[in-house]
Every structure is written in structure tokens, then in C-alpha cells.
Amino acid sequence: xxxxxxxxxxxxxxxxxxxxxxxxxxxxxxxxxxxxxxxxxxxxxxxxxxxxxxxxxxxxxxxxxxxxxxxxxxxxxxxxxxxxxxxxxxxxxxxxxxxxxxxxxxxxxxxxxxxxxxxxxxxxxxxxxxxxxxxxxxxxxxxxxxxxxxxxxxxxxxxxxxxxxxxxxxxxxxxxxxxxxxxxxxxxxxxxxxxxxxxxxxxxxxxxxxxxxxxxxxxxxxxxxxxx
Amino acid sequence: xxxxxxxxxxxxxxxxxxxxxxxxxxxxxxxxxxxxxxxxxxxxxxxxxxxxxxxxxxxxxxxxxxxxxxxxxxxxxxxxxxxxxxxxxxxxxxxxxxxxxxxxxxxxxxxxxxxxxxxxxxxxxxxxxxxxxxxxxxxxxxxxxxxxxxxxxxxxxxxxxxxxxxxxxxxxxxxxxxxxxxxxxxxxxxxxxxxxxxxxxxxxxxxxxxxxxxxxxxxxxxxxxxxxxxxxxxxxxxxxxxxxxxxxxxxxxxxxxxxxxxxxxxxxxxxxxxxxxxxxxxxxxxxxxxxxxxxxxxx
Numbered sequence: 430x431x432x433x434x435x436x437x438x439x440x441x442x443x444x445x446x447x448x449x450x451x452x453x454x455x456x457x458x459x460x461x462x463x464x465x466x467x468x469x470x471x472x473x474x475x476x477x478x479x480x481x482x483x484x485x486x487x488x489x490x491x492x493x494x495x496x497x498x499x500x501x502x503x504x505x506x507x508x509x510x511x512x513x514x515x516x517x518x519x520x521x522x523x524x525x526x527x528x529x530x531x532x533x534x535x536x537x538x539x540x541x542x543x544x545x546x547x548x549x550x551x552x553x554x555x556x557x558x559x560x561x562x563x564x565x566x567x568x569x570x571x572x573x574x575x576x577x578x579x580x581x582x583x584x585x586x587x588x589x590x591x592x593x594x595x596x597x598x599x600x601x602x603x604x605x606x607x608x609x610x611x612x613x614x615x616x617x618x619x620x621x622x623x624x625x626x627x628x629x630x631x632x633x634x635x636x637x638x639x640x641x642x643x644x645x646x647x648x649x650x651x652x653x654x655x656x657x
Numbered sequence: 658x659x660x661x662x663x664x665x666x667x668x669x670x671x672x673x674x675x676x677x678x679x680x681x682x683x684x685x686x687x688x689x690x691x692x693x694x695x696x697x698x699x700x701x702x703x704x705x706x707x708x709x710x711x712x713x714x715x716x717x718x719x720x721x722x723x724x725x726x727x728x729x730x731x732x733x734x735x736x737x738x739x740x741x742x743x744x745x746x747x748x749x750x751x752x753x754x755x756x757x758x759x760x761x762x763x764x765x766x767x768x769x770x771x772x773x774x775x776x777x778x779x780x781x782x783x784x785x786x787x788x789x790x791x792x793x794x795x796x797x798x799x800x801x802x803x804x805x806x807x808x809x810x811x812x813x814x815x816x817x818x819x820x821x822x823x824x825x826x827x828x829x830x831x832x833x834x835x836x837x838x839x840x841x842x843x844x845x846x847x848x849x850x851x852x853x854x855x856x857x858x859x860x861x862x863x864x865x866x867x868x869x870x871x872x873x874x875x876x877x878x879x880x881x882x883x884x885x886x887x888x889x890x891x892x893x894x895x896x897x898x899x900x901x902x903x904x905x906x907x908x909x910x911x912x913x914x915x916x917x918x919x920x921x922x923x924x925x926x927x928x929x930x931x932x933x934x935x936x937x938x939x940x941x942x943x944x945x946x947x948x949x950x951x952x953x954x955x956x
Binding site: 483529530531537538539542544545547548549550551552553554555556557558559560579580583584586587 | 674677679697698700702703705707708710711712713714715716717718719720721723738739742743746747748
């Protein structure tokens, strides 16, 4: 399915509904839906036609959990056929409960085990820098609970020290970390030399402004706050 | 072997813009000159082994050929899930180069030993595992590995054999037994010279390989078919029995006996000293191998 059908923001609840069988409630609860939409609709320089070009922007869904919103946005943007959404979780489907890059066009990493996306994103950004592809951007999405994994903190520290400005992290903060992050998620990035911004996870203009703020010589961390 | 690794990898950085070296402090001093020439392709992430593997996975996703290096336990065991997911599951490749082998740094104790590394790679599909027995083999195997895009583990040791062997991916016969021989000894990497000395008085064929995955099943089958008895003694420098399942499959078409020598699985050897001390403790010195070979082949 391509063209104008199911390609608008307003279509996302219906697309999520194809996956979850629950059109009315689940879509609104997807904490990542608006962030993903703003990224793919207005920020990331990647299309189904350029999904394999070396200079494309990359989006890495690090946490991998609850990928319904991700699949819905990929379908709306033409990376996936809408019909594939109905097969979610079946043996022959490309769409699992955690995404697999080998099976889904446009998916940059297979994820699901927490704490892997930031290291992969930093490595990708380092490679793009080494190749002189300074225009390509790498955006990784993590959750506030995912930050419990120590591997993230290895990546946060190193990316800050290296000053990798091609790297952006969007941290979805729905206050789900069991032991919390006193002082906020942004502090963990700021102290390591990142530029940090914060926005309401539902506010498209605020997300856009935060994600496009200039951050020369530093990686960018955007905390997207979710309020239920 | 480490010198051969550093010089070969440094030369590869000069010749091939795909090559990147990812370090976690270990050997960073040896790559200082290369890092000065290629600061964007020699990346030292500090003492962060999970990140080292993750960065390698990300660089591979962007089309580069990462070389990842530290001491074996910190390269393989500590970030094992990163090897499984950030390389294997992403369907990318890298060349992992460890030093320290099973217990080269014996005085460092158990924390710096990794006799289980090759067995761990056996739980993951698609890895090539090289265990060179000489510095010249390191150079050859590393060059071949760097030119590819697959997943390779190169296990270096400070110990080895007096001479390099011309083995290319499979078993080579180093000493042939007679048509009535008692069987076949398979010596992996640094074990060859000891295996040769230990079986000097026995009528057995001694075969050698520095490449254990994929295992040369057809070669073992052929070499065993030419021996007097289908009895195989595996002599490996890591966990005992690591390749036993490979030998079993290779010889599945015939009645055979096999025995595996390697680092004992029974108990942690809680001692320091030298690698030679640990060889004795595990029966991997020449005397230990000789006794096991007599017990196995002459009964």
C-alpha cells in the first residue's frame, strides 16, 4: 500500500489498530508515536527509496519494545505494506514483537534486548564521520527504564567525550525506571558533555524544535516527557 | 603474535579505508602511531568492553570493517551478548582479536583466563575461529580475515610452535603414521609442537589446524580413513572437548573412539604461577599429553 492511503498522522491509530486489534485505546497509549511521526515526517532524511544509501539518516529503535507505533509509522511512510501489519507476531511475518532489521525494510537494527542501541548508534556515527559523511544523522530512541542498563552509560560517556555531533538520542521519559533518575534523565547526558533539550512527547512543534536545535561539536539528547 | 597483529592491522589501516580498529585501552599504546595517522579509524573507547563491541557493530552497519581487540575474557565473555546481538543478530561482521589465550597471564589469576572462549563461539552461528600457532600464521589469517566481511575470532597466544605451517582453513598432516597406525592426533594451534614431541614414539598420524571453526570435518574423515584405527585424540589449548562434537559428526559414518585433551572442566585451578604451571595442572604439557596418548592409543 502506498500513495495517499494511510499516509497521514490521522491514519496512525488505524494502522496501530491493525496490529493490536484495538483501535480506540492502544494507539493513544503509545508513548513513542508522536516522536516517531515527527522524526519520519519532518526530520529524518530517509525514504523507502533511499533506505540503503550510505548517506541516509538512520533511526535506531533501541528499546525495541512495543514496536506497534514504529511499524505504523514505517507503513505510513511506505517502508512497509499495510497488509503486513495484520500478520504481526506470526511465524512468517516480518514483524515481530521486537523488530529485526534483516526482515523489515527501513529498520536499521534488530532490538529488544535493552541497552544495545546507543552503542550501535555511536559506532554508526563514528563510521559516518570516518567516511566523511558529515551530513548524515543518527538518531537513537531509548526509554527511561532502558537507561538502567549500564551499557548505555558507557556510550553516553564516550559519545560526549568524542563530541560526536552526528548523534542524537531521544529518551522517552514515562517515569518507568524502577529506581528512578533523581534530577532527571537529561542530567546524565549533560554532565558528559551533551547538549540537552526537553519537550512534551505529544507536542510536535516542541519536539521538532528540540530535535533541530543546533549542537555543534556535541551530541544531542532530547528528553521527551510523557504525561498520562 | 601480538606484534604480528599490530603491524598487520596497522598496515591494513594504510591500505584499506574500510578498516577501523576499536580498542578498550589494552594495546592502545601499540596503536598510538596508527591512531595519530587515522584518529577517526582507531577508536579507543576506554575500559568499556560492551561499548567496544557495540561500536564495532555500528561501524559494520555503516560499511566498515572493524577490528576489535583486548584480552580474551574481556573481549568474549564480558560483552558476550553484544557479540551475539550487535554483530550476529544484526547480520554484520567484525574481526575479533584476543590476546592471553587460556592462561597466558597465569599470574593474573582466573580473572584474566578464558579457556571457555572458543566453546562460547560454538553457541553462535556464523563465526570463523582461528587459533594460530605461529606469528606468521597470524599475519596470514588476519589478512584474509580483513579482506572479508564475515565474523571472525582470532585467538592469539604468547606461546606457539617453532615453525609456521601452511594450513589454509583445514587440517594438514604434519607426520604420517603407517597404514597400521593406532590412529590420529589433531593438534590445534599452539599445541602442535607438544603433541609432536609427546607422540614421537607412537605410530600415529599427527594433523594440524589453526582454524577450528568451521571445523574441517571432511579432512578429518579422510585422514582417519587412511589410518590403521579410527581413533582420534584431540589436543586443544582451551576447554577440553570443545571440538568433540565436531569430530563426532565428522566420523559419524564409522565406528570410532575419541578422546579430548584441553583445559579441565572439572574444577577451577586456583593457582597463579606461569602458563607452564597450568599446562602441567591440566595435563597439557608434553609429559601429560604423552601419558594420555599412550593410555588412549595403546589400550
